[in-house]
Amino acid sequence: MERTWRWFGKNDKITLGMLKQIGVEGIVTALHDVPNGEIWAQEQIHVLRTYIESYGMRWSVVESLPVSEGIKYGSPDCDTLIENYKQSLHNLAAEGIHTVCYNFMPVLDWARTDLSHANPNGSTNLYFSHAQFAYFDICILKRDGAEKDWSPAILEEVEQLKRTMTPEDDHRLVENIIVKTQGFVSGNIKEDDEHPVELFRELLSLYKGITRDQLRENMRYFLNAIMPTCDECNIYMCVHPDDPPFPILGLPRIVTNDEDIAWFLHAVDNVHNGLTFCAGSLSAGAHNDVVELARKYASRTSFVHLRSCHIFPNGDFTEASHLGGRADIIELVRIFERTNPRLPMRVDHGMTMLNDAERGYNAGYSFLGRMFAMGQVQGILATVDRELGIDYKQPGFFD
Secondary structure, three states, rough: OOEEEEEOOOOOOOOOOHHHHHHOOOOEEEOOOOOOOOOOOOOHHHHHHHHHHOOOOOEEEEEEEOOHHHHHOOOOOOOHHHHHHHHHHHHHHHHOOOEEEOOOOOOOOOOOOEEEOOOOOEEEEEEEEHHHHHHHHHHHHOOOOOHOOOOOOOOOOOHHHOOOHHHHHHHHHHHHHHHOOOOOOOOOOOOOOOOHHHHHHHHHOOOOOOHHHHHHHHHHHHHHHHHHHHHHHHHHEEEOOOOOOOOOOOEOOOOOHEEEHHHHHHHHOOOOEEEEEEHOOOOOOOOOHHHHHHHHHHHHEEEEOOOOOOOOOOOOOOEEEOOOOOOHHHHHHHHHHHHOOEEEEEEEEEEEEEOOHHHHOOOOOHHHHHHHHHHHHHHHHHHHHHHOOOOOOOOOOOO
């Protein structure tokens, strides 16, 4: 697979020069300074593309060209937002960029409760606690009817947390759930927003009355509208699974499992409508057999995120080593290398290790932790390619 890396533009503390040294071939990025819903100008795309190419790499995948909330919940200006999206696709294709990763998750792009959960080896990882998230939902967000969405066991843990959580703990939970995991990915809430909880409540209110079936129909409407543009421009749209892959905050989630994936692929049956196979997101759901999903949907996968999660007995989950967890990355590499050995792949989240924590990297996007993961995955790729008789040579290392 093509070794790619998610890079957050010229302001990213991780430079393209650093990435070139560690064998990255393709860059996964976006125009992060363009507000959601506005057109990506071809000139801006061109400037960023040529900057990437000046370092000997290519802009492999857009992650992401955000689907505006208005498209997801069906606002009155939905069609205008879709037209803007189509023009952005035209402009990307004109610059030779043909793979777009996006998501259809309402409000939250991804959710964790702890961004620096301690590992036994001294590193840290991202972590999701059901009890902590329920506490945020019930006691901080104060969402109407939130208690009905949680089990008696979780509600009992929430009662215990009420006796121990401090204002500082509450603030950290808000930062972790709706600020630090969202603002750097063209999210709805930025790190300098003064009242993130109030803004978050307003965003949730937009989805009042939006059921799972309605959200599905809105996704179908969006995909049907853009597919003629994708056909014309040879743009591959690949939706990212919901993270985590189950309903949260009373919001419907529609890309969580086998049935969901089958639904959207058949709802708009077009080769340009495909999947970002995020092994991490899928492995965070105990209901998912990640290897079987890869076998079933490899031919409709346009982009791969290789990471893995470990689920604890109570349902909490954490990011695991790229050689551990539920995802079985070695077998996933075998499956995708057989299908398309030039499929773009990135290692996705990594541990925070050594001096990563001092560098101010975005949550989940450390340098040394991801470099370590990339080394693990490159070793897997080399071994699997030898098994399959694929000529493996990492450009620039042995020339």
